[in-house]
Amino acid sequence: MIPTPFDYIAAKSLDEAVALLGKHGEAAKILAGGHSLVPAMKLRLAQPQVLIDISRIKDLAYIREEGNSLRVGAMTTHYALESSKRVRVVSPLLAECAAAIGDVQVRNRGTIGGSVVHADPAADWPAAMIALRVEMVCAGAKGERVIKADDFFVDLLTTAIAPGEVLREIRIPLSQGRTGQSYKKVRHPASGFAVVGVAVNLGLDAAGKCANASIGVTGAAAKAFRAGGAEAALTGKPPDAAVAAAAAAKAADRQDMNSDLYASAEYRRHLVEVTARRAVLAAVGAAK
Amino acid sequence: MRLEGTHELHAPRDKVFAALTDPQVLARCIPGCESLEKQAGDVYTAKLSAGVGAIKGVFQATVRMADMRPPEHYRLIVEGKGQPGFLKGSGDMDLTEKDGITSIHYVGEASVGGLLASVGQRMVESAAKMLAGKFFSALEAEAQK
Amino acid sequence: MATKYVGNRVKRTEDPRLIQGLGHYVDDIKLPDTLHVAFVRSIYGHARITGVDASAAAKAPGVVAVYTGKDIGKIGGVPCASDLPEMKKPEFLVLASNKALFVGHAIAAVVATDRYLAKDAADMIQVDYEELPAVTEEVKAAAGAPYVHEQFGTNIAYKLTAGEGDIAAAFRSSDKVIKQRILNQRLAPIAMEPRGVLARYYPGEQELTLWSSTQIPHLMRTQVALMLGMPENRLRVITPEVGGGFGSKLNVYAEEALLGWISMQLGQPVKWIESRRENFQSTIHGRAQLGDLEIGIRKDGTVTGLRYNVFADMGAYYQLLTPAIPTLTGLMLSGSYKIPAIQINVTAVFTNKMSTDAYRGAGRPEATYVVERAMDLVAAELGMDPVEVRRKNFPAPNEFPFKTATGLFYDSGDYVLALEKALKNADYKKLGEEQKKARAAGRLVGIGVSTYVEICALGPSAALPAGGWESATVRIEPTGTVTVLTGASPHGQGQETSFAQIAGDELGVSIEAVTVIHGDTSIVQYGIGTFGSRATAVGGTAVFVALQRLKEKASKLAAHLMGVDPATVKFADGRFTSGAKSMAIQEVALHAHLAKSLPEGMEPGLSATYFFEPKNFTFPFGTHICIAEVDKDTGEITLQRYIAVDDCGRVINPLLVDGQVQGGIVQALGQAFYEHVVYDENGQLLTGTLMDYALPRATNCPWMELDRTETPSPVNPLGVKGVGEAGTIGATPCLVNAVIDALAPLGVRHLDMPLKPETLWRIISGNSARSA
Known part of the structure; x- marks a missing residue:
């Protein structure tokens, strides 16, 4: 060691x-x-x-609101996000996901930027990043560029950050109107990583129907992915238990599942469905 | 660990097979291949700097091709050894062509040992798939030349 | 004796230094000019070593020496203290030279000026291997080739049959014989502090000092002296703070002798601190028994006979007690029941894995698990309440000492008392009603029960390979402070507190005035060590008896000094009194040291030494009950309640006893639900880090509702039995029984540990052929 x-x-x-x-x-x-x-x-x-x-660079750890977005510095610790009262109000999914990471010691030291750039397939953040449709601001020799979450996670431990670039900030668009968010995970008993983690961010219209849904899944495959099938199955419908179940059943569509000592691919696929259903219902419950 | 997959390459089968068995092409396609030299017959020795993300290791490998039936089949046997442990695998490659698209279907067994086995079990399979994907993408580009 | 301390919840005197980080573990001992050792270990489960090229490493910065298997010819093999008839005995050299037989088998040792350079150089050593087919499954191993040790022509290490009663007749006369295959999976002990050795040789004095994180400093001294061929009295073993052992440090390892030898070669101190990866690979594992159980029963629930044909996985070599562990399983197969005929047939096999050995419970949790699963299988077969099956087969309190068909005499017990108390604490009747309601609502709720007995206070010397006694010296220093030297060197149990409690009460002094010294073979008289829940029952008794002897002498001296008839002297609250005259024991001690006025023939000084050898084991017992619910969607288990009633005889310190029971239950939770050392078919260790090997966390633990009954043991004057392993032994089957009960409506009667959520999900979703 x-x-x-x-x-x-x-x-x-x-x-x-x-x-x-x-x-x-x-x-x-x-x-x-x-x-x-x-x-x-x-x-x-x-x-x-x-x-x-980069931990001694000033001004890389911050949480601030600018217009309709929340700006989070790459060196912001998980604990800072978990414990911020403002984050809990404007972006509860961020706080909930942060609180689900590892243990207190890990959350006090680990950073959101470090986690997303490492892109561990079982890390919690990538699911939330996709569900929140965040933008990653990367600094390079030729200036900055912005990468959308959906383009950011490329493969196992691989992101769209180019050699020579450093992640500076994560921009989280803040949802308007009736929104509900939730992060649910099945914890690996040893590592605490997500065997499966599902982040849900949805909006309801005046009639209580699901106006939009954004769902990220981590732990299940070589990289975090967007559960497009589940999102489509929710959108435009009243998100009751039956609709949530039908949507959750599509959450792992067309994805190759990981398999390891703890969970086979088959079990993981099932866990994605269960976890997605629970997260959707929790998000609906949170939408006021 | 059983590995199985199919990759579709937009190139004719003859060219794909030729590329698959051309050491110079292979050297360019195998992820992290720093050198590939013919040793004897269908046996090659290679130096691989293989890895995924921050995780990297240097391996000395031998690559052997057997059961050659151009352009439809051959068997690839790889053994590598390095600081993170060892890996070995063998697989049958079957090539079929339809409408100018060549499908390579591979079925094989692979195993890893040492550090890779004892700390990497949760990612080994995904890593193998990822490296295979990179290899076939590069091969497609070569076969299209 | 006035009990100011004994029986009370006295806080551990060890804790202030430990929780402030002020304790000294092996790695905290810093000696000038210390060199550091790094090992090259096999990456194959089974391979011929065709070459070791250390030339680059030898030239690397900071490297002082590199040793391989060729260099260490004179060091004796790793010792095994148990010997069974016709047992195959492979020689386990401290470095492998021709073959590596398990992943982690040490092949070379690099010595460098710091541990970083040592590790860098170790990575430069080129080992050429020719991989050989590995032996990893017990049943296949027993069947034939390939062989772990070619020279034996078999993988069977030994076969052993034990037990009494006519088992065949018992089965013939039974209404039914239930059969079940049962696995006690391989586990890693994972002490928080890994192993570590610091060795310092003084060539002038010809004295070798080993600092080692061990449970048995004196036995280690003897064994390492033999391995190195040096006089035992020139070897000093010092055991500083030990951060847990669980049996894994009840051993003598290759590194201990090798480090000593290296220090003798180089004349400088050398240190090795085990990494967690090494700890997984080359510190002993536990359990690893796979057996077929047969239970003969009558229709009324009476058990007529029990047979257990078990494969015990030894690993590639023996460590100190490897072959002995299954024999303890055989001894405890009667559980807390009257079973007229019992037979165990052990087939011990070599595999290409790390050795198994004593791990918290050491053979007894295996037995208890089998017996307590058996009781539930009987209940399921007959549609009886599991509690009634147990009650039916208990011996009555007036049957003690109770003789089992495994050849033991249980010292004392009232199994119904503990059971009733647990049932009451749990409100068992209400639990049953609640379970019915939950089941009606479609929930998977189970109640688990286990009524265990275990064997402690190891033990009579006849039953142990190296003496079953323990030693103590007590003395009162000239200034009146009390020193206790115990041979039972602790590794976290709190003997500094509990032995001080005994001394404090016996001498009428404050425990602050008592210092308990242990773990230094040059200071402490020979002792055996801390394992097998023996420290208080055997070591504590030695302290107790030594204190009586010391008081006898002090009393005589006090009479002499006060000029009274010795027969009139009474001792209470630290003072000797006769009529109006009185003297504090400290004053007496000072006079004993000054020796200006002693009775005729009395030696100066005030100390006493006693070596206590118990005439029997002790047999603690208890009842554990828990309630578990299985998530129908994911197979995850939630523990709702955990109720334990343990009887460990007389209690010296309830706080320490609670701590032992709680820790034991948590470790049982590990085996029941989480832990499993997995090797693949090539002998590769797949669970090599704490990222994959799951230990129970605080958040996994239920609130434990602990209670006790106290049935004193007649085996020792303190009346104590032992409690170090009880929690683990009682809880493992209780936890598993609860989960199996939860799934009983699905037709499940048995599942193997660890109860992984995926396994349960497959059964719940009908996606499995696993349910028996």
Whole structure:
């Protein structure tokens, strides 16, 4: 449990971090909260030669509202999101998802940016990112670019962030009108990761029908995905138990399920359905 | 671990088969392949820097092709060893062509050992599928040349 | 004796230093010029080692030495203390040279100036392997090739039959014989502190000191001295704070001898601290028994006979007690019941895995699980209440000492008393009504019961390989403080508190005045160690008797000093009194040390040593009841209540007893629901980290409603029985019985542990052929 030798540089600014990444190329990794990278390094599964620590950069950890969106700095800890009263009001899914991660120690140290960039297939955040249709603001040598959540998670441990880029901010569009959100997960008893996690963000119209639905699923496949079939089955309908069940049954459509020692692909597919149903009903219940 | 899958390549079967058995093409298609040299007959040695995301390892591998029946079938046997452990696998590749599209169906057994096995079980299968996907995408591009 | 401390909830005196991080574990011991060792371990379950190239590592920065199997020829093999008839005995060398027989088998040791450089260099060592087919399944292993040890021509380590009564006749006379295959899966002990060794050799003094995280410092000293071929009195073992053991440190490991040897080669201190990965691979595992159970019954629920044909997975080699564990299973197969005929047939097999050995309960949880599952199988077969089946087969209180068909004499017990108390605490009748309602509403709610007995206070020396006694020295220092030296070196049990309670009460002194010293073979007289729920019953008794001897001497001296007839002297509250004259025991102690006026023939000083050897084991017992609900959609289990009534004889400290019971129940929860060491068919260890190997968390635990009955043991003067393993032994079947009861309406009678949600979901959804 000892990493290979590496150099450590504490970047003082985001520009410096980007410059260092450009200088060291593939030999370098960005260190955020260190809760995925450091364990991998200790197992020698990851052997970066240079660690660029961005935890000391001021102004990368913040939560603020701007217009109709919530801006969350990449170095914001899970605990900050879980415990923010304002987040609970304007984006309850963020707070609920944060609270479902690991344990208190992990949440105090781990960051939302570090988690989404690592893109662990069983991490909780990716489901919420997709359900909330967030935008990832990435800083690079040529300036910033914005990547939508749906384009961000590319494959197992792989995101659309290009070499040389650093995630700076996550922008969460704030829902208007009657909205309901929920995150439900089946916890792995050892790792605490999501065997399956489903994030639901839906809007109801004046008649109580589902006007829009956005559902992200994590833990189930090689990467988090949007449950398009389930969303379509909800939209335009009164989201009662039968509709929720019918929608949930489509949540894993056309997706290859992961299989491991704890849960077979078949069981995971079933858990996606159960968890999606529960999350949809909880979101409907939360919509006032 | 059983691996099975089908990839459709927009290229004629003869070209796909030729690409699949051309060491220089393979060297370009195998994810993380740093070198691939012919050792004897259908046996090649390769240096692979394989990985997914932040997780990477360097492997010394031997690649052997057997049961060659151009352009429809061959068997691929890979053994690799490196700091994160070892991997070995063998699989049958069956190629069929329809309307200018070549389907490669592969069925094989793979196993990993050492660190990879003891800490990576939850991701090994997904990683294998992902690397296979990358390989076939690159192969398609080669066969279309 | 006035009991100011004994029987009260005295807070652990160990805790202030531990919770402030001020304790000293092996890794906290820092010696100048210490070198660090990293191991190269096999990545194959079974392979021929065709070459080890350490040339690059030897030249790497900071590297002082590299050792492989060729270099260590003079170090004796890893010791096994148990010996059974016709047992195959493989030699387990401290480094493998020709073959690696399990993943984690040490092949080379790198010594460097720091642990980072040692690990870097270890990664440079090239081991060439020729992979061989691995043996991983018990039944296949017993059937034939491939062999773990070619020289034996078999994988069967030994076969053993035990038990009394005519089992065939018992089955013939039964109304029915129920059969069930039962698995006790392989588990990893996972002490919070992994193993660690620091070795320092002084070439001038020719003295080797080993600091090791162990449960048995003295036995280790003897064994390591033998392995290294050195005089035992030149070897000192120091056991500082130990962060848990659960049996995994009731052992002598390759690393302990090897580190000592390396320090002797280099003349410098060397340290190795086990990583969690190494802990999974090369610290002993527990359980791993797969057996076929047959129970003969009469229609009224009477059990007439029990046979258990069991495969016990030894792993590739024996550690200290590996072959002995199944024999304990055989001894405890009568449970808390009168069963006239019992037979166990053990087939012990070698596999390409880490050795199994004692893990909390060590053979007894296996037996109790089998017997308590058997009782529920009988109840299900006959449509009886599981409680009534148990009651029917209990021995009556007046039948003690009770002889079992496994050859034991249970010392004392009132099984109905504990059962009734648990039923009352649980409100069992109401539970049944609530369960009916829940079932009618379509919910899967189950009630689990287990009425266990276990064997503790190991034990008579005849029953143990290295002495079943324990030692104590007590002395009062010139300034009046009290020192207790115990051979029962603890690893978290709280002996510093409980033994101080005994001394405090016996001498009428404050426990603050008492210091309990343990774990240093140069300070403490020879002792056996802490395991088998023996520390208080055997070690505590040694302290108690030594205190009586010390008081006898002090009383004589007090009479002499006061100038009174010794027969008139009474001792109470720390003072010797005769008529109007009185002296504090501390004053007496000072006079004993000054020795200016002693009775004729009395030695100076005030200390006493006693070695206590019990004439029997003790047999704690109890009843556990729990209520579990299974989520119909996901198969996940929720525990609603947990009720335990344990009888561990007389209680020295209820706080410590509660802690032991709670910890034991949690560890049972681990086996019942979560834990399983999984090797694949090639011998690869798939559960190699705590990301995959699930331990129970605080959030998984139900509130535990603990209660007790107290039936003193006649085996020792304290009347204590032991409680270190009771929770684990009683709770495992209770938890499983509850879940199986929850699924009983679906026709389920047995499921193997761990009860994974997917397994349960498959049964609930009719997607399985697993239900028996």
